[in-house]
Amino acid sequence: MLGLLAVLLVFALVAVVPVMIGARMVGANNTGFGSALFGVIMLACLSGAVKLFGFSDVLAFVVGAGVGGLLLSAILGTTFWRALGVSVIATAIQVGAIVLFAGALLASRA
Helix, strand or coil: CHHHHHHHHHHHHHHHHHHHHHHHHHCCCCCCHHHHHHHHHHHHHHHHHHHHHCCCHHHHHHHHHHHHHHHHHHHHCCCHHHHHHHHHHHHHHHHHHHHHHHHHHHHHHC
16 A cells, blocks of 8 residues: 555656746746646646547647646746746656656666
């Protein structure tokens, strides 16, 4: 049970902390953990809604990026373009963290 909680905590940190960092880098008004967590939850709900409507991959990307940018801009208190910047920064950090975790996992099995 404790191991499951630790894994959930790591996943939450990998999802939320990059949004906080991105928000601070673009000068958003709301850069705290709560705002970033709410933004991540709303983006996850948006992703589920886009999948539910069954858009094509390209249209799903456009709708997700546009509406996601509007959501983040409202939640973080910044402009639409800066919110898209937060999204790009957060994605880059998340991909880097996943690559590091995967490398560590592969190294530990070798």
